Amino acid sequence: MTASAQIGVTGLAVMGRNLARNFARNGFTVALHNRTEARTRELVEQFGHEGDFVPATTAPEFVAALERPRCLVVMVKAGGPTDAVLEEFAELVEPGDVIVDGGNAHFEDTRRREAALRERGIHFVGTGISGGEEGALLGPSIMPGGSAESYEALGPLLERIAARAPDGAPCAAHMGPDGAGHFVKMVHNGIEYADMQLIAEAYDLLRKVAGLTPAEIAEVFRGWNEGRLDSYLIEITAQVLTHTDADTGRPFVDIVADRAEQKGTGRWTVQTALDLGVPVPGIAQAVFARSQSGRTDLREAAASLPGPHPGGDGGAGSTGTARLPEAERARFAEQVEQSLYAAKVISYAQGWDMIRAGSREYGWGIDLSSVAAIWRAGCIIRAAFLDRIRAAFAERPGLPTLLADPEFAGELGRAQGAWRETVATAARHGVPAPGISGALAYYDGLRADRLPAALTQAQRDYFGAHTYQRADREGTFHTRWGGDRGEVRP
Structure with a gap:
């Protein structure tokens, strides 16, 4: 087979197929391979008119179709299947070639694979791809890791097929060595969990406290999407809330089982944050909320637990089943938007705090401004305010946290009155809002002059002689709690 393809895709399920079509639509000749040959034939038969495809029936044929340095994208299930495919192709490619893993791999697996293939002279690029099926076809946000040399060969291809930000910039950029790309994608998904949870809580409050219907809440969300909350997730939420179930005529949201599933990337984010010592309670609350929703055994056992006293006026202490007067509905909706x-x-x-911590821990040198830049389009968490996050880190690369940016800090300060009232209202009505209330607790924890952690540390020293530091002088100390309670330096 003549080497004529600039890029190859192996693994032609929906994501792989759409990614291959995207490359072809953008003028690249694309080699195709799938373990089941019928899937390759089907792609060519249905979409061959979109560009130049080179179908291959075997792995050696597939590799032979690629121009040097060869660039091939692996789109198979994460874990063991990925390892098996990589081993197969590592035997067929040559030093200097580039193998891309475009699946949702754990970044530690990517680091292991990159090190092993590097020893054989092969560039391995763990690449986060966000945007789902539609993004893969029309332009995703792409987060490649790997060596700088590999990006020289691969970057122009990825930047061509990536989404375009409002300023025209491609939403693809080199994140850093080995596992940096998959790490950034993992945190992206963690933020996605948090964002979805917060939107769900806002919906729940508007429905259970204000008494709005799903269709009315959709109109509220459409209004929000024209302002600072402009984002893909807000946009699609409004569409979901207007959808009616064809079989029952009921709002679609009411016939969907209230058990949210997860594929594991949010959980990975929380586990990794714990390892790094980075607090990400917003993401953790979202992961736990999904887990709780699925524990129907616990929910059924606790269904009779007492809650706020039922009332029909929507006031403090009621379940909020009644509809608030129009003026109060508008006021409450404004409070929820602020929150x-x-x-x-x-x-x-x-999320950005975690990316910074991971970058330092693994020596990746991730550009925090670049992360925001490539998330402005194509990905699930794309939102208008990401350009402001990009600008904040571009103007102040040493910014310790986004919350230290004067513009964002000012907005939080102005929102806190409505935010606190929303949390209090949720508590009075018995509406769970762990994301919104947890975010407020995090905000208050950061701004506190002194935290009760001092008491925690004293307790640890009492029962375990774990020692403590003092606020008034340097050093490590221990109090002889079981003796004369004198203080010593261990």
Whole structure:
């Protein structure tokens, strides 16, 4: 087979197929391979008119179709299947070639694979791809890791097929060595969990406290999407809330089982944050909320637990089943918007804090401004305010946290009155809002002059002689709690 393809894709399920079509639509000749040959034939038969494809029936044929240095994208299930495919192709490619893993791999697996293939002279590029099926076809946000040399060969291809930000810049950029790309994608997904949870809580409050219907809440969300909350997730939420179930005529949201599933990337984010010692309670609350929703056994056992006293006026202490008067509905919706925006900023700030920590831990040198830049389009968490996050880190690369940016800090300060009232209202009505209330607790924890951690540390020293530091002088100390309670330096 003549080497004529600039890029190859192996693994032609929906994401792989759409990615291959995207490359072809953008003028690249694309080699195709799939373990089941019928899938390759089907792609060519249905979409061959979109560009130049070179179908291959075997792995050696596939590799032979690629121009040097060869660039091939692996789109198979994460874990063992990825390892198996990589081993197969590592035997077929040559030093200097580039193998891309475009799946949702754990970044530690990517680091292991990159090191092993590097020893064989092969460039391995763990690449986060966000945007789902539609993004893969029309332009995703792309987060490649790997060596700088590999990006020289691969970057122009990825930047061509990536989404375009409002300023025309491609939403693809080199994140850093080995596992940096998959790490950034993991945190992206964690932020996505938090964002979705916050939106769900806002919906729940508007429905259970204000008494709005799903269709009316959709109109509220459409209004928000024209302002500072302009984002893909707000946009699609409005569409979901207007959808009616064809079989029952009921709002679609009412016939969907209230058990949210997850594929694991949010959980990975929280586990990794714990390892790094980075607080990401917004993401953690979202992961736990999904887990709680699925524990139907616990929910059924606790269904009879007492809550706020039922009342029909929507006031303090009621379940909020009655409809608020129009003026009060508008006022409450404004409070919820302030709370949602503030909590959203907190969650994104936690994500960037984690990316910075991971970059330092692994020596990746991730550009925080670049991360925001490539998330402005194509990805699930694309939002208008990401350009402001990009600008904040571009203007102040040493910014310790997004919350220290004067513009964002000012917005949180102005929102806190409505934010606190929303949290109090949720508590009075018995409406769970762990994301919104947890974000407020995080905000208050950061701004506190002194935290009760001092008592925690004293307790640890009492029962375990774990020692403590003093606030008034340097050094490590221990109090002889079981003796004369004198203080010593261990």
